[in-house]
Amino acid sequence: MTALLEVTDLRKTYGGTTAVDGVSFTLPPGGALGLVGESGSGKTTTARMLVGLERPDSGSITVLGQPLGAQVRGRAARLARAKAIQIVFQDPYLSLDARLTIGATLDGVLRLHGQGDRVARAARIRELLGQVGLGDREAAALPRHLSGGQRQRAAIARALAVEPAVLVLDEAVSALDVSVQAQVLNVLTDIRREAGIGLVFVSHDLAVVRYVCDEALVLLRGRPVEHRPMEELLDNPDHDYTRLLLDSVPHPGWDPESIARRRRAA
Amino acid sequence: MSTTVLVRRPLLGRLRGGFLAQGWLFRVCLVLLVGFVVVAVFAPWLAPQDPTMGDFANTMAGPGADHLLGTDQGGHDTFSALLVGARTSLLGPLGVVVFSTVVGIAVGLFSGWRGGWVDAVIGRVLDILFAFPSLLLAILAVALFGKGLGAPVLAMAVAYMPYTARLVRGLTAQEKNRPYVSAYLVQGHAPVYVAVRRLLPNLGPTVLAQSTVNFGYALLDLAALSFLGLGVQPPTPDWGAMINQAEAAVLQGQPLSAVVPAVAVVLVVVAFNVVGEQFGDQLARRDAK
Numbered sequence: 032m033t034a035l036l037e038v039t040d041l042r043k044t045y046g047g048t049t050a051v052d053g054v055s056f057t058l059p060p061g062g063a064l065g066l067v068g069e070s071g072s073g074k075t076t077t078a079r080m081l082v083g084l085e086r087p088d089s090g091s092i093t094v095l096g097q098p099l100g101a102q103v104r105g106r107a108a109r110l111a112r113a114k115a116i117q118i119v120f121q122d123p124y125l126s127l128d129a130r131l132t133i134g135a136t137l138d139g140v141l142r143l144h145g146q147g148d149r150v151a152r153a154a155r156i157r158e159l160l161g162q163v164g165l166g167d168r169e170a171a172a173l174p175r176h177l178s179g180g181q182r183q184r185a186a187i188a189r190a191l192a193v194e195p196a197v198l199v200l201d202e203a204v205s206a207l208d209v210s211v212q213a214q215v216l217n218v219l220t221d222i223r224r225e226a227g228i229g230l231v232f233v234s235h236d237l238a239v240v241r242y243v244c245d246e247a248l249v250l251l252r253g254r255p256v257e258h259r260p261m262e263e264l265l266d267n268p269d270h271d272y273t274r275l276l277l278d279s280v281p282h283p284g285w286d287p288e289s290i291a292r293r294r295r296a297a
Numbered sequence: 298m299s300t301t302v303l304v305r306r307p308l309l310g311r312l313r314g315g316f317l318a319q320g321w322l323f324r325v326c327l328v329l330l331v332g333f334v335v336v337a338v339f340a341p342w343l344a345p346q347d348p349t350m351g352d353f354a355n356t357m358a359g360p361g362a363d364h365l366l367g368t369d370q371g372g373h374d375t376f377s378a379l380l381v382g383a384r385t386s387l388l389g390p391l392g393v394v395v396f397s398t399v400v401g402i403a404v405g406l407f408s409g410w411r412g413g414w415v416d417a418v419i420g421r422v423l424d425i426l427f428a429f430p431s432l433l434l435a436i437l438a439v440a441l442f443g444k445g446l447g448a449p450v451l452a453m454a455v456a457y458m459p460y461t462a463r464l465v466r467g468l469t470a471q472e473k474n475r476p477y478v479s480a481y482l483v484q485g486h487a488p489v490y491v492a493v494r495r496l497l498p499n500l501g502p503t504v505l506a507q508s509t510v511n512f513g514y515a516l517l518d519l520a521a522l523s524f525l526g527l528g529v530q531p532p533t534p535d536w537g538a539m540i541n542q543a544e545a546a547v548l549q550g551q552p553l554s555a556v557v558p559a560v561a562v563v564l565v566v567v568a569f570n571v572v573g574e575q576f577g578d579q580l581a582r583r584d585a586k
Contacts, residue, residue, distance in 0.1 A: 082483045106487065113485030126476035130498060140484050186480075193484060 033096050035060045035229040036116075036197045041090035043076055043253075050076040052253040054090070058197065061223055063230040065240035065261070067276060068250035069294075074233045077250075078201045081231065082118045092116075094196050110144060117190035121202035123182035127174040133160070133185045134170035140192040159188045163218050180211030184218060191222065197229040198222075204239060216242050238280050241265060249273050323575050326568035333565050337387035340380045348378035349532040359551060369554040370545040373532070379557055382534040386565065389450050389528075390515035396454035398508045401461025402497070408462070409469025410492045416466070423459040423466075431456030431518060439527045446529050449522045457511050464507050468500045506577035513569030520562050536562050 036058040043051040051073040058064050066074045079085040081092060083103065092099045094115040103112050120126040128136060137156045146152050160170055163184035174182050183203060190198055200219070204212040220243060223230055234240050240247055240261070247264050249257040249272065256270045268274045275293050278285075336343060345365070346352075351372035352364070359367050366375040408419040431453060438452035472478065473496060481491040522528040523537025531538055536558035543555035 084479055084483065106485075109485040109487070113483060116483075118480075118483055120476035120480065122476060126480055128477045128481075128495060128499075143485060189480065189484075 034058060034093075035062065035095060036231070037091075037093040038081070039091045039093075041077060041080055041092070042088045043073075043080060043085060044088055049253050051080070051087075054248070054250070054253075054255055056248050056255075056258060058229045058231065061227040061229060062246075063223055063232060063244040065237075065244035065247035066231060066233045066250065067235070067237060067240055067247050069235055069276070071252070072250040073253035074235075074250050075201055076253075078118060078199045078231065078233045081197075081199050082116050083112055113144070113193050114195055116197045116199060117193050117195035118199040118201060119183070119186050119190050119203040122206055123179050123186055124174075124206075126186050127182055127189075129174055132171055132173055133165070133177070133188075136185070136189055137170075137192050140189055144193060155192070159192055160185075162191065162222065163188045164214065178211070179207055180214055183207060183211075183215055187215070187218060187222075191226075191228075195228065197231060199231045199233065201233045202235070203232075205234065205236065212239065219243055235276075236280070237265070237276055249276065322571060326571040329564060329568040330572060333383060333568070334387065336380055337383040340384055344374075344377035344380045346374040346377045348373050348381050348534045360553065366557050367551060367553045369539070369543050370549075371532075371542065373534075373542075375539075375554045375557050378534040378539055379536075379561060382536045382539060382558060383561075385446060385523075385529050385533070385535045386516055386520070386562070389446055389519045390512045392446075392450040393453040393457055393515040393519070394508050394512045396451075397457035397511065398461050398504065400454075401458045402465050402504065404458070405462040405465025405467075406469050406492055406497060409466040410473055410488075410496075412470065416470075419462075420466070423462055426456070426459045429456070432521065435518070435522055436527060439522075444527055444530055449519055449528050453515050453518055457515060460511060461504065461507055465500060465504060468503060469496065472496050472499060502580055503577070506573050506580060509569055509573030509576060511573075513566040513573065516569070517562065517566050 034057040036056075038057070039055050041051055041054045042049075054073070054077055056064060066077060068074045076085060080087045083099065097111075097115070099112055099115055100108070103109050127133070131139070134156055137159060138152055141152045141155055146155065156170060157167070160166060165181060165184055165188065169177060169181055169185065174185070177185065183206075187198075187203075204215050207215060216239065219230060219232075222228055223243075230243065232240055232243050237247075244261055246258070246260045248255055249264075249270065251270075251272045257264065257268070257273050259269070264273065265277065268277055271293075275290065278293075279290055352368060352374065353372050355364060355368050356370050356372040361367070364374050364376065366379070368374055369378075404419060404423075408416045434456050435449045435452035438448040442448035442451070469492070473492075478491060478496055481495050482488065486495070519528055520535075520537030520540075523535045524541045526538075526541060529535035529538055531542060539558040540555050543552070543558075546552070546554045
């Protein structure tokens with residue numbers, strides 16, 4: 032079976048700092064990979080390279096056997112790249128255009144991707160919003176009239192409107208309340224199961240990653256330190272840093288001070 | 298986390314909710330500006346006399362039944378000249394603002410969006426334009442193209458353009474890193490489309506505030522040029538030229554033909570400033586929320 036997404040040896044440096052150093056992974060159709068690490072570990076840079084917002088210094092990204100160029104020219108190439116990978120950003124307050132209603136935003140995406148018929152678009156918008164648990168009221172609303180969770184679900188619907196093969200979620204639930212997080216995570220597991228979309232889930236929060244992903248890639252200062260199935264990783268972490276991330280999740284008998292000490296030592 | 302997105306509302310709703318709920322000074326200034334525009338548009342029908350025709354029997358007259366605000370040394374009716382003079386005071390700055398805003402937006406958007414060395418070069422060119430005194434530029438333009446409204450307006454437009462360009466450049470550089478812009482690009486939209494059709498409209502109100510303030514200053518600069526005899530030429534009525542023409546009358550103890558246009562200039566400039574700044578403040582407050 033061909034891999035849905037194949038990432039080989041991505042590297043990116045800014046000036047003298049190495050942000051991402053040798054990240055490789057493959058994602059089967061419908062698979063879900065957690066990209067885990069603390070701030071500055073290179074996970075967001077990796078996500079931005081996946082969707083073409085940053086150009087990698089070296090390495091390749093292949094979706095369904097098609098290599099994605101770092102720079103795309105021309106309308107057809109842009110649309111093809113968009114169909115390969117979409118992204119949902121961390122901050123639902125800033126990731127939607129404040130001037131447009133949710134419906135108008137989705138309409139724009141569908142029109143761009145060749146859906147010419149107005150009636151068909153309206154039906155598709157309703158379907159997409161239904162998929163993320165939103166309705167006509169939200170379609171007619173401006174982003175600022177919606178809650179954080181509703182906006183993030185609208186942002187997911189916008190990404191799904193492109194019908195991507197892979198969806199990258201860059202800390203997509205980190206800014207949300209715990210109960211809202213749960214709603215959004217359920218939406219994600221549903222679309223993964225139903226549409227077979229591959230998920231790359233970027234997060235610092237292992238508790239959330241465990242809920243969505245089959246496997247996790249742990250990044251430390253841009254370098255992969257551990258890449259294993261989720262259960263294994265959680266039960267028996269190989270690397271000290273992974274253990275540290277696991278211990279950082281609040282639990283009974285939690286000792287933040289010793290974690291801070293170990294983090295400084297790492 | 299604070300939302301720093303510019304909030305948009307339909308213009309009418311914004312007028313009702315924010316604009317008219319402002320303080321009395323703002324409202325007075327807004328009424329003044331509306332009055333100014335109405336007068337400028339309907340001046341030929343409102344003016345009791347033809348301000349280009351001198352009443353030689355009544356030169357340097359005081360206020361009276363025939364001449365509401367008196368006459369200057371050529372016998373021109375001050376009141377009529379004030380009304381008709383509002384036209385050049387509206388058209389001149391309007392030309393300056395439209396040209397400087399359109400070009401400033403184009404330059405600023407291009408520079409801020411491209412970034413890198415293009416941005417650095419454009420930034421230096423704007424710095425040079427900033428350093429060049431606008432009145433000097435206007436005098437140069439008049440020397441090249443002759444007196445009248447055209448040359449000073451062109452020069453002022455060039456001189457005012459960098460203010461808008463710098464503003465738009467800074468806002469664009471800031472706005473293009475917002476995730477909504479990234480999202481448009483990831484969806485497959487052409488970068489030019491995203492910059493012009495999606496990013497630019499989100500800067501609109503801020504740019505409009507700047508242009509409003511620019512209008513006031515342009516009016517002042519153009520009046521100064523007319524006063525120096527470089528702008529609109531008599532007998533075409535113009536507030537700056539009127540002050541110039543009134544010199545003899547002032548010496549004869551009839552200062553009204555100078556005072557009236559001077560007060561008009563000051564009032565309109567102050568009104569544009571108050572309205573423009575209030576508009577800008579309101580946006581800043583909304584941004585801070």
